[in-house]
Amino acid sequence: MTAALLNSWDTDDRRALRDLTRQFTTKHVLPDLATWERNGEVPRELHHTAATLGLLGASTPESVGGSGGNALDMLAILEEIILSGGSSGLISALFSHGIATPHIVSSGNDDLIDRFARPALEGRMIGALAITEPGGGSDVANISTTATRDGDSYVINGSKLYITSGTRADFVTTAVRTGDRGHAGISLIVVPTTTTGFTVSRRLEKMGWLCSDTAELFYDNVRVPAQNLIGEEGSGFGQIAQQFQGERLSLAFQAVATARRCLNLTTEWVRSRETFGRPLSTRQVVRHRIAELATEITAAEEFCRSVAVRWVDNGGMLAETAMAKNNAVKVCDHAVYEAVQLFGGLGCMRESEVERHYRDARVLGIGGGTTEIMNEIICKMIGL
Template identity: 40%
Template structure:
């Protein structure tokens, strides 16, 4: 990405900081966090010290006040390329997915309360949309929030919540009226609120270092001043932010695929079979040539969408096309690279095995591939 048009020296400078952070902080501890099934909170505070969090946060609240998604992109690119998928998701949640709700929908008083901790990394963010039985259907949300004086009384449950164990502050989608679309609202909930309960850290086949949890709310009283925007506008806000979320998933998908591809080239050059390096076999050359071409196309497509997003022109349908293409490609690349490793590819000690299982969720969260196709078909007026 760094050699492509559209990036300025300041973006490259952030990339160098991010690359150094990956080398000095993430790579030495990734195995430890995988085994612990969770990232240490120090990851966020150390990133905050280096200025890698909250690029869009205004200066008066501790951030650089830079409204430029390209900074977010170079961070996710470097982390995902290294194979640290869980850490890439953690940063994407902090900078790309949840933060826009706290910068775009908040009052000055709310900004002063929440944003400084986000920038420093002392406040870890999460978003609670998905519920048991609802999946990608946002209109099926049943967690209720009933107004009682100066508070909302919240009852319900959420699942598959990233940063669920580590998170301090959650944007929670709740139902404030029976209206299917107009009855959703967004509340910011502190994890220390009475009635807020973290469930188990879910045992996934991949992304072991990323804590993914169930959350439940029992008669949880959330102050009215924690409402984001206006009551009943939650669905519109959620849909509005989805293109950037899907763009960020695509950045991670392409970078992760490029990373496993580069490591596979090194492997086939060193690995010998039948007396020759695996790289000399025609099948190996053809597979890698095909992957190289597909990745070049994906990178070009991604950079074009990033440029559109920076200029405010990325449509939900194009973001859906990008997410569909890049995440499916990531799964395919990891699969073919694992095959080129032979039996060693199935061993956890080889990074390609983790790239394979970590990739699989990409076509599911942030909207499944089937949902992406539905959005695209609607755009075609089918």
């Protein structure tokens, strides 16, 4: 990493932020994480605690309720939570405002900011983002949930699937169709979950991210004020595409942090675990597997950090953010597999941290755009 990139990550402020995050995770997360996994959600008070410490709004301007900083600060927080023993599932639950509020903040709409973004950044409300529908996953341009203008209101009908924080959310930033077919007809509207006609159809049971509640949502003639529209009608697709890059970098950093955490746990394990009278770490086949994994993880970390710095400085980076996500997910998949394998029977037990990471890692190649969609973006950007 160049000196400039290194300086972007290794500053006094970011070291202090990492220390704060580590203390938060150790004190407020680790003692109860297993319970939250069994319960299928994290408590609302955790949002308030994280907000009080300035963690929820670390990449959002103070003028809208955040604590300042930029995306690098938030990425450092996410990375440190996992390195301290937290999980990507915990991050999904605690930071769902990170995909629900950026569109609101970017719009500059003071009314929406005051009613939804600011309370979410202060830990007083929980936000969710609803894009995916039962009939399609990553095909955002073909959303079928409709919002029809009726005087000073929009009337929304349709359903959404796989919505993070959907069962706990106070508001849902919802992708709807306000115009004709295709991407030009997509808009974003904020829907308070207390609105008549809005229901959580069912709570979904998942392979991983067990402490992150996920839901199917149903909109039956849901009437919301027209001022809940984010930006202009028809601008939703562009808003979604713009914010997707940040979400993909977040998932990339969670992937490499998970890989690094599993490497650290596995290295400690093979040093202490004895088979046939000597530690696993003395066996060449084990040592070389860990050496190769350490090399892959370090390379993925360097690439993710380089892309993140250049994205914050210059914007754009559509192909590189897709590459960073796919590469990080691939390395993470390798790391969690090796961790469980080298832990042996213990690696398959719920009492083992690597078991949780193995399950949680699987969603990283799906959320924020699947690996296949990332490859399509890369192909387009390189001229194929």
